[in-house]
Amino acid sequence: MSELVSDIQKILGETGLVLGWAATGAGGVAAPERFHTAEEAEAAIFDSTCVHNLAVHLPRLKARAVGIVAKACDARSIVELIAEHEIDRELVKVIAVTCPEMLDVKTIWRRHGYGAVIEDDGGELRVNGELVDRAAYTQAKCLGCEERPSASISASVRLQLSEDFQIMNVEERRTFWREQFSRCIRCHACREACPMCYCRDVCIMQTSDPHWTGGGINAGEAEMMQMIRVNHLAGRCTACGECERACPVGIPLMLLMEEQNRAIYEMFDYRAGVDPEAKPPLLTFDIKGDGWGEE
Amino acid sequence: MKFISSDAIPELLEALSASSVVWAPRELTGSGGTVMFERWRTGDPIDLEHFSSLSAKDVVLPRTEKLFGYTYAFGGGLGGAFGNGAPAGEQLVIEPAEPAPPAVLFGARACDAKALDVLDALFNNPEGEAYNDPQYQSRRKSLTVITLACTTCDEACFCSSFGNGTSEKAGSDIIVYPVEGGLLAEAVSSRGEALLAEPIFEESEQAPPPLAETARIEGLERLEEKLPRLFDDMDFWQEISERCTSCGFCTYGCPTCYCFNIHDEMRSDREGERQRSWDACMFALYTQETSGHNPRPTLAHRYRNRINHKFSYYPENQGKILCTGCGRCIRGCPAGLDIRDVLRAALEEAPREP
């Protein structure tokens, strides 16, 4: 029995529910699974296809004790949820796992067909038995991971996009995003996959009152919607990359988030999800003077 | 059978573009391999190899379309909370949307074409029999569907569960088969026949290639009766939907999900348009009432409605299952939820005693 399974079984004794993964997805990849019993927990796995950030379920389960298997970046989401008092530290038991570079399963399947068999021994990556370029199929967030410097970094198409984006001027960025957002279908997968987007049905990306965005599905509305979302995540985004992974039409949303996270770090010396006692900078008011910049 | 060489396909699309909007699958740049049906313009590449991430339903049910425009004309003062209730004496003019131009859908799969046939049951009724949808109808009636037969499939495909599978002809005008150097073309409607009479298509004696055989789930038609008996089993719905994060991809990627929202977009306080846009039963706000009451308050309630609508309500009302087994909801689900697991579970589940 793996260490993970026995850890989950131990936590189950305290919580009765553990969020983890089992190899129940197509082609044998991991899919999120809820374990309630020691027997169920025997199916638990952790490998480079365990891409989902399960912390997204915590705000929905906040009334109950729950165990959760978490990668380093997932753990940052949990810390940030605690810092924001969205979940109760006492109710959440974290089972930390050391992650390999996580795979971009969706892109693998887009290229090789859904359900193509993925074999990853940590060194070589094979799809349907054929050796493939690991860097092309590694999640962008892992290539830029501060916890775990990557060996594959130089070959990444996605990081090239990130570099290209850096040198664009404002007009070029505008054109770039217009094109990207023109395929947004407003399915809100980005929001629903985000552990920090817990406003649920009062999210102002969708409400009619206040009416911040129109109801249409087009580049303009999508841009407005993402501006709202990105701004609302200022100083709160833990860079788990789930918004980009969840996007069914491949919009590189993390370019926006990375840019903002960098600005937040420069301005406030703050990284979200590092310290559960921290006060997130944009959730803190420090009133000085009369607020109008006058002495 | 007719034949068109790969080199001649752009020429064909160009010719069709003269009088129609042409929709074809294309891999979008910088999108991580996303293939979508886009309006084809001269020089655009087409992708006949990969499955598209989204269905082709835009051709009859656009993501957003204008229903009509409105203007409050003459006079100066503003009335109403939003300045829209026109003061006395002022005219309210409502202008219908212009009819959509004819369209050609090129490279749809049998599951996409069949979806049109399934949607026709609701949206395309004989006049006077039921409410109709004029926008859908005008698009549908002027649409030519050129379907790419599937010689390969992937693990998400399960169209064989719905009758003819990859050899389905419903909804298509022409079926094209990929062969060495080009496409074999077979007309399955008179509109298709007329198009294939064009000289760009050559006569061919070639036999079409064998088609892919997709996975099959037996007995899905039994769900029409079975699901209502599972309706009150909330544990069942809770369990099968617990991976779901409540986004709308499964509905927006689906070729048969048709639910929509109606909303007003103002250009100024005196004019604007009423639009119709895709909406999804997986969103909490979809059924949320102004009072705050929501008849489908949880994810499990919403998921239950989605499955019931597709496999019980629509078959009961329209005689057709609202699913064609295209697998897009499976391929694209960010949470790894597979509708086939749900369907199998529902088929096997014995209704619990209340």
Place this chain on the structure above:
Amino acid sequence: MSTSIPQAGIKASEPLRPEPATVLEVIAETANIKTFRIAFDDPALAESFSFLPGQIGQLSILGAGESTFAISSAPSQKGRFDFSVMKTGVVTSAIHELSAGDRIAVRAPMGCAFPTDDWKGKNVVLVGGGIGMAPLRSLLFYLLDHRDDYGELTLVYGARTPEDLCFASDRRDWEGRADLDFAATIDTACTGWDGCVGLVPSVVEEKAPSPENAVAVTCGPPIMIRYALQSLDKMGFREERVYTTLERRMKCGIGLCGRCNLGPKYVCTDGPVFSLAELRELPDEL
């Protein structure tokens, strides 16, 4: 209950497009309910427009949106019709801003009507609460217009306070009628009210109309409906003789947009009128 087909006011050729209309008069009913008397601008349409009690319509304030309401006026009234609107959200707030002469846009009638033909020769008991009186008002007008076709008519209409009761001038007429047994009731006694006091269901029980050869119709807040149905059941009204009209969030009103269904039935086209027996057959998703 029968599926509606296209009717005047909803163009079969363009069922989602409303027709311009004008507000003729606004009657303030309570602090948050107003009745809007409306006529279509197109004279031919105004002339041909007709509906049956229980049917619904959609009012649009273009720019704000569209909402569904019961038609509250007498079907016999030609050339104009009433909607009674409670101010609750974006669209109803915009409607409440309207005054006489203002323009509005209307799609009506939609949905099925009360099966009044089946009720001929029977006694009819109407049980209404708050804004739920709106469709019952239209029904009552219809029954009074065809008074000889029906047996005894009973109406119990209640609200929390006297100020929450709608249709003051109609109530004066109804009180004066010998051919209608009418009681208005308020939840708790207050000065200046010498009428009936008590919750609607208990007043119905006190009045005790016979279930023999009778039908009952109830419409009001969900909690009132629940207790009214219990009372009617206790009094011996059979499920197939008890009717209500349902409200759901609606957009298209013609059975296409997908949100108002109760199982396979759509409240907009199969409803809004359902008998209790019909509702029992449908999934409980209210």
